[in-house]
Amino acid sequence: MKNRTNEQLCALAQKGDTEARSLLVEQNAGFLRKTAGELYRSMNLAQSNLCVDCEDLVQEGSIGLLSAAAGFDAARGIKFLTYAAPAIRNAMTDLIRAEFAQFEQKVVHGENELGIQIIRLEDVRSEEEQAQRIEAISHPLAHSPEEIYIKQEELSELYQALGKLSAREQTYLLYRFGFADDTAHPLLGTALHFHLGESRAKRTEEQALDNLWLELPWWY
Template structure:
């Protein structure tokens, strides 16, 4: 018999590793859907960030895992309703970190004809070798 997310979460909060694994397994299709939607909507395939949906799914699993410790069933909310923002936020954090780490040069020209170039500090500061 498949246990509810709420029951598995309660067991996981008590240290039951198998319950945590089952909780992640029960919600892998939801995590996969969020990862696929985010990957597509942000056009990550063309971004050059070297992120794929598996990376996002892993981040989503971590978001779900973090939600377990803070979930309070007494509030009457479904676990997945509570965990969904944490799952998405973990994925967005990964994308944001990848953008920050990505060394991209971008030249733009404003209306006054002044050019700005975005450079990485690694390109400007002398490296320690």
């Protein structure tokens, strides 16, 4: 049984074989942990005040994997893990969304009692983030003089445009797209970081990008 492929285990699991279901999870534990780790880091969950750790994500991912196994059809010629990956990630993300919704309710009804320190867009000094990022990018590293010049010209135009936005919009975009730390953060992760609802974060992003686009020189 242990030497069977994912696809073979799926076929057995669909017939009600509980051992095959367990082996399917065990056999793909590495992928589950890798996906959980990527989400945990990209969404900065360690600093989010949510009661979610990697093991919670792995458990939810296992449920997503088994749900995918129930609908898997090997005749389509797709590898099981390729088919199951979106369901695994969605299951993990759904857990984070559910925890975030509960966290929002707690903060609304008793922020002071919880002693939670919330990062708000209005409280972040985007000027410092921007200055630090420009200084870091300006270092030549291994680029040729021509590459450095072109990159600095493009970045100069971008930061000039960013400088014309509100501090709130600057801060959001600097974090969301990795200008501040070279790491682009997903929408939900950015919402968690700034304690915004997901829909509000999306509206903030759309408005900020629209305003940025209008300030870029190649728009005219």
